[in-house]
Amino acid sequence: MENNIVWHQHDVDKQRRAQAKGQKPCVVWLTGLSGSGKSTIANLLEKKLADNGKHTYLLDGDNVRHGLNGDLTFSDKDRVENIRRISELAKLFVDSGLIVITAFISPFKGERDYCRNLLQENEFVEVFVDTPLEECEKRDPKGLYQKARAGEITDFTGISSPYEAPESPEITLNFSGQSAQESAEQLFTQLKQKGLID
Ligand SMILES: Nc1ncnc2c1ncn2[C@@H]1O[C@H](COP(=O)(O)OS(=O)(=O)O)[C@@H](OP(=O)(O)O)[C@H]1O
Ligand SMILES: Nc1ncnc2c1ncn2[C@@H]1O[C@H](COP(=O)(O)OP(=O)(O)O)[C@@H](O)[C@H]1O
Numbered sequence: 001m002e003n004n005i006v007w008h009q010h011d012v013d014k015q016r017r018a019q020a021k022g023q024k025p026c027v028v029w030l031t032g033l034s035g036s037g038k039s040t041i042a043n044l045l046e047k048k049l050a051d052n053g054k055h056t057y058l059l060d061g062d063n064v065r066h067g068l069n070g071d072l073t074f075s076d077k078d079r080v081e082n083i084r085r086i087s088e089l090a091k092l093f094v095d096s097g098l099i100v101i102t103a104f105i106s107p108f109k110g111e112r113d114y115c116r117n118l119l120q121e122n123e124f125v126e127v128f129v130d131t132p133l134e135e136c137e138k139r140d141p142k143g144l145y146q147k148a149r150a151g152e153i154t155d156f157t158g159i160s161s162p163y164e165a166p167e168s169p170e171i172t173l174n175f176s177g178q179s180a181q182e183s184a185e186q187l188f189t190q191l192k193q194k195g196l197i198d
Contacts, residue, residue, distance in 0.1 A: 017097035021055045025094040026196050027119060028187070031106045031166060032129030033158050034144060035136035037180055038103035041129065041173065044184035046101055054197060057093050059086060061104040074155045080111055087115035094123060099197070107163045125196065127187060128169040133158045135175055170194070 018025050030038040046058045072078040083106050093100045116124040137145040148156035155161040171190050173183045191197050
């Protein structure tokens with residue numbers, strides 16, 4: 001469809017902005033069930049990156065749904081729109097030279113791939129926070145599983161709404177009794193090994 005909108009190429013580009021910050025911009029995309037540990041691990045990773053002089057931004061499901069995506073529900077259609085908007089936002093932040101960390105359930109493979117395809121190769125790192133449903137339900141930090149089981153919340157991921165586990169994520173954080181701090185350290189080390197941070 002012709003929309004009469006022309007893309008402006010500005011003089012200061014992504015490379016220059018990244019250079020000024022002394023880093024390679026990318027998106028570290030955490031996906032997993034509610035209660036799997038996404039927000040906790042993302043927060044610890046961002047602290048570690050900041051301690052190492054990196055410029056970051058953490059986009060978190062609960063927070064973004066209060067503002068930008070406050071009009072969206074948890075229907076499949078709205079989850080797709082939620083992740084589409086986040087992906088476009090993450091792309092803009094990468095363009096600004098930042099290391100972006102996202103912590104959304106992002107239950108559908110198609111939408112995670114949408115974000116991957118918006119970015120250049122090596123700019124998208126999919127991280128599967130692979131905590132089993134039983135463990136998430138045991139933690140139930142916000143009491144949401146209890147409400148979902150009681151039928152007080154509909155379309156709840158893992159209970160009454162699907163979660164499509166990643167098939168070949170760049171990084172998997174296995175649930176094997178390691179602490180959130182250890183998971184954040186593992187993530188930091190693997191990002192270094194991939195050459196994304198020095
Ligand atoms: N029905 C239902 N299903 C799943 N989650 C629910 C629901 N209702 C509210 N919440 C709370 O919203 C947080 C998930 O929002 P997201 O934007 O990450 O979800 S999604 O990616 O669009 O699926 C999620 O946060 P996390 O626990 O941090 O994952 C919940 O606290
Ligand atoms: N190994 C672990 N990794 C991450 N979180 C853990 C771990 N063990 C216990 N927890 C707790 O589980 C909860 C995970 O909640 P949260 O980080 O909000 O998950 P999510 O963002 O995926 O919903 C927190 O209360 C956290 O302290």
